[in-house]
Amino acid sequence: MKPILNIAGLNAFIAGQQVIEDVSFSVPATGITALLGRNGVGKTSTIKAIIGLIGRTGTVELDGQRIEKEETHRIIRRGVGYVPEDREVFSKLTVAENLKLAERDAHPRRQLVEELFPDLVKRSGQLAGTLSGGQQQMVSLARALLNENKVLLIDEPTKGLAPKIVQEVADTLAQAAATVPILLVEQNLQVVRQLADGAVVLSGGRVAHTADSAADFLADEDLTRRLLGVHDDGAGAAAPAAGSGAGEPAPEVAR
Amino acid sequence: MTTTRTENAGLAAGSPAPSPRRLRGGKDSDGGRRKLLGIGGGLAAVVLLALLPLLNLSLPGILPGPTYTPGSLQLLAMCLLMAAAALSYHMLLGVAGLLSFGHALYFGAGVYGLAVILSNLQIPLLPAMGLTLLVVVILAHVVGSISLRVGGIPFAMVTLAFAQAGSVMVRRNPGGTTGGEEGLALDTANLPDFLVGVANTRNLYWLALAALVLVFAAVSWIQYSRAGHVAAAVRENELRVRVLGLQPYLAKLLVFVAGALMAGLVGMVYLLLQSGAVPRAVSSDFTITLLVMVVLGGVGSRWGAVAGGIFYTLLDQRLTALANSEAVAGLPDVLRIPLSEPLFILGTLFILVVLFLPGGITGGIRGAARRFARPRGGQPGRTATAATARQIPEEQA
Amino acid sequence: MSTVILLAATGLGLGALYFLVASGLSLIYGLMGVLNFAHGSFLTLGAFAGWEVARRTGADSWWTFLLSILIGAAVGALFAAFTEFVLIRRLYQRHIEQVLITVGLALATVALFEGIWGTDPVFIQGPAWFKDTTELLGARIPNDRFVCIIAAVLVLLAMVLFLKRTRYGMIIRAGVENRSMVTALGIDVRKAFTLVFTIGGAAAGLGGVLASHYFGYVSPLLGGSLLIFAFIVTVIGGLGSLTGAAVASVAVALLQQFANFYFGLGDLAVVLALALVLLFRPAGLLGRKS
Structure with a gap:
């Protein structure tokens, strides 16, 4: 089967500084592909470069079409759902407005979103900035799931969330993955183990490793220690990646 | 499972430049030669300029008469002073990347401070000049330390507001000191004789030349000093400078005060040359004039600031002459009205330069020289990088 | 007491003018990061357009006044939309160059206005009622003050309704907060850019017509002199905040009027207030903390 996303020789720049170099990989048309690596290796930059939020060169093919010269809003309209790191909900807009803004199809899938996130229906009149981190993440995911997409790009959806919420997010992602392929940046290796099919590992702005099976990669102690700085033994209580989002305090209380 | 480790190693080993050291060495000596050429050219230009009052050169269409006549010397001295003032503004915009709309405050403080x-x-x-400079430094310190609490566009607005307060004060004529809208005539009682009167215009011209040389030397010194490097680094990436443990605020303040001091110095010579102070010297219009000069000449280049100052002053003078000429008076309204407004033409020229010639005069000359030297000079990789860097949204920076 | 009332009414009238300029400035800056020096020219052109209407249709009828307000706002809007579409858009994301363009445009247009209408102020007449006064709590207040205040309040309400109730309003509010995320939802945010320029230009053009009645004249420098205070208002109110612009317009204008009357130091008091705000709340009264 043809990959949904094919990236070749991608370079990206922030303020004139090159942040990723000659990155090439592809995302299969089904399942979840994990994009892994230590902090600061260019995972977020890769995602942003794919949709043109930062300057880039190289080629990006979405469903066989070259998109690397297009503007961000056009790429998104071709069928890309983007869930950014740190959620980036519009804090001064209500939940309902946040969702309304994200609707780009003629028939947005409001019902699906309402079923997935009943909590958001209750809070539709509330300002998104007053939601808890987990609720904001739901808004951010809902914005992407409202539309029919060819691929979802999801950047650290469990960052800074309490363990119970992490599991909720993971379940939602698993549900979504049944219908749409996902490129997922994730620091929580348990979540990766649970969800991901393939894996791409970055190191120093380059692709250091690609694996058809994320589980196989995570089982390789030598590789994971070298590329991620940790080894997840799969026994559940994995050591959090040093300095990764999992170690940060979880602001779970609604302000 | 496919490990791409080998591919990686291959990339690292396959360095494209076979002898990077020699390449770099060549560039260095090239740069050194260029620097020597620059200094030599600069010295020759200064000597030539210093000799102008003793020569009988005519530049019809540019100067009103031969170079030794007071009228021409007055215009030339004004060109030199505006070049120096533009250089002082280059300290802010070119070195530290600060877009100030209040630089006229310090120029005006020099003009009015000395006059009062x-x-x-x-x-x-x-002693009067020393006292004036002291006032300028204190003023710049107060305003700079407040307005540097914000950066970027808010900094522009805040400096504008302070300068406007100064401008309003001068126009209000507090206690009859500034002469209000009329301005203030220079009191010559305590001036040395060789600086007074039309016959001594050439002494004032030499004084203006000395001011320009002094300001140029000071700008060069600060630009290549530690503080100048920190300020330049802040312009590129403030966060990184902070991470390195340096203090961007102090470096920016130093550059701000130094720029103000130079503007004050130039302002004092301007007072002597014009034998009077007028409110325009403190107005935001004057800051904008300096900004236009620096941008026309090419932001970031000292020679650009000098060229811009001279070019603007001459062009302004020529355009004013054109506006009052009979040829223009006879034109139909559609042509006559725009042509009789020098600022309309200068403003339009400015917009065109910003849109189509981002490096200004010096950038244009350099580009042309490069094209001439290397007709197919192409480093496609590099241009591509620069072009991409430009598209990067600011939020990411 | 009557002096205080008179000063307050005059201050509110002036605040209304500041708001009409500052609201557009603040929205444009908030959404696009552009400091628009040409905003004063939008106002001046609107004022001259209103004056031309009044001159050609008989100055003192209410219909003429309403027409001049409409024409002034329309001219300001067109000029602003043209500026965004032809000049600003080419320099997308390059904020310093965008400021430079607006500076050049301000220089060129003020000179052009001087060429067309002369450097001296031209005096303007409105409906006779403007010259009358209304007695309020013992103070005799010139009626044109009320017109300015009512117009500014209506503009504020219209802008709030637009921002809250329409999809473009929503895009603008979201864009002020996080422009790149708006594009990452598949929205072409540049349409919103043209729109805020147009709205800001219309408010400025309307403000120009009202300012010409408030001051009794139009001159090529009218916009520039109001613009500087509008800049101060937007910084004090918080860049990008419409409510902040409204609150700060009133506060600044009142401060200016009272300080002027009692100490003769209105402009200095305003700059001092700006310095204090920057020292203690650099993001402005209602600005985002970044």
Whole structure:
């Protein structure tokens, strides 16, 4: 089967500084592909470069079409759902407005979103900035799931969330993955183990490793220690990646 | 499972430049030669400029008469002073990347400070100048330390507001000191004789030349000093400078105060040359004039600031002459009205330069020289990088 | 007491003018990061357009006044939309160059206005009622003050309704907060850019017509002199905040009027207030903390 996303020789720049170099990989048309690596290796930059939020060169093919010269809003309209790191909900807009803004199809899938996130229906009149981190993440995911997409790009959806919420997010992602392929940046290796099919590992702005099976990669102690700085033994209580989002305090209380 | 480790190693080993050291060495000596050429050219230009009052050169269409006549010397001295003032603005915009709309405040403080001191205190010129500069430094410190609390566009607005307060003060004529809208005539009682009167215009011209050379040397010194490097680094990436443990605020303040001091110095010579102070010297219009000069010449280049100052002053003078000429008066309204407004033409020229010639005059000359030297000179990789860097949204920076 | 009332009414009238300029400035800056020096020219052109209407249709009828307000706002809007579409858009994301363009445009247009209408102020007449006064709590207040205040309040309400109730309003509010995320939802945010320029230009053009009645004249420098205070208002109110612009317009204008009357130091008091705000709340009264 043809990959949904094919990236070749991608370079990206922030303020004139090159942040990723000659990155090439592809995302299969089904399942979840994990994009892994230590902090600061260019995972977020890769995602942003794919949709043109930062300057880039190289080629990006979405469903066989070259998109690397297009503007961000056009790429998104071709069928890309983007869930950014740190959620980036519009804090001064209500939940309902946040969702309304994200609707780009003629028939947005409001019902699906309402079923997935009943909590958001209750809070539709509330300002998104007053939601808890987990609720904001739901808004951010809902914005992407409202539309029919060819691929979802999801950047650290469990960052800074309490363990119970992490599991909720993971379940939602698993549900979504049944219908749409996902490129997922994730620091929580348990979540990766649970969800991901393939894996791409970055190191120093380059692709250091690609694996058809994320589980196989995570089982390789030598590789994971070298590329991620940790080894997840799969026994559940994995050591959090040093300095990764999992170690940060979880602001779970609604302000 | 496919490990791409080998591919990686291959990339690292396959360095494209076979002898990077020699390449870099070549560039260095090239740069050194260029620097020597620059200094030599600069010295020759200064000597030539210093000799102008003794020569009988005519530049019809540019100067009103031969170079030794007071009228021409007055215009030339004004060009040199505006070049120096533009250089002082280059300190802010070119070195530290600060877009100030209040630089006229310090130029005006030099002009009015010296004029007020000379007409109210019975002290000789040099102590009066020293006192004026002290006032300028204190003023710049106060305003700079407040307005540098914000950066970017808010900084522009805040400096504008402070300068506007200064401008309003001068126009209000508090206690009859500034002469209000009429301005203030230079009190010559305590001036040395060789600086007074039309016959001594050439001495004032030499003084203006000395001011320009002094300001140029000071700008060069600060630009290549530690503080200058920190300020330049802040312009590129403030966060990284902070991470390195340096203090961007102090470096920016230093550059701000130094720029103000130079503007004050130039302002004092301007007062002597014009034998009077007018409110325009403190107005935001004057800051904008400096900004236009620096951008026309090419932001970031000292020679650009000098060229812009001279070019603007001459062009302004020529355009004013054109506006009052009979040829223009006879034109139909559609042509006559725009042509009789020098600022309309200068403003339009400015917009065109910003849109189509981002490096200004010096950038244009450099580009042309490069094209001439290397007709197919192409480093496609590099241009591509620069072009991409430009598209990067600011939020990411 | 009557002096205080008179000063307050005059201050509110002036605040209304500041708001009409500052609201557009603040929205444009908030959404696009552009400091628009040409905003004063939008106002001046609107004022001259209103004056031309009044001159050609008989100055003192209410219909003429309403027409001049409409024409002034329309001219300001067109000029602003043209500026965004032809000049600003080419320099997308390059904020310093965008400021430079607006500076150049301000220089060129003020000179052009001087060429067309002369450097001296031209005096303007409105409906006779404007010259009358209304007695309020013992103070005799010139009626044109009320017109300015009512117009500014209506503009504020219209802008709030637009921002809250329409999809473009929503895009603008979201864009002020996080422009790149708006594009990452598949929205072409540049349409919103043209729109805020147009709205800001219309408010400025309307403000120009009202300012010409408030001051009794139009001159090529009218816009520039109001613009500087509008800049101060937007910084004090918080860049990008419409409510902040409204609150700060009133506060600044009142401060200016009272300080002027009692100490003769209105402009200095305003700059001092700006310095204090920057020292203690650099993001402005209602600005985002970044």
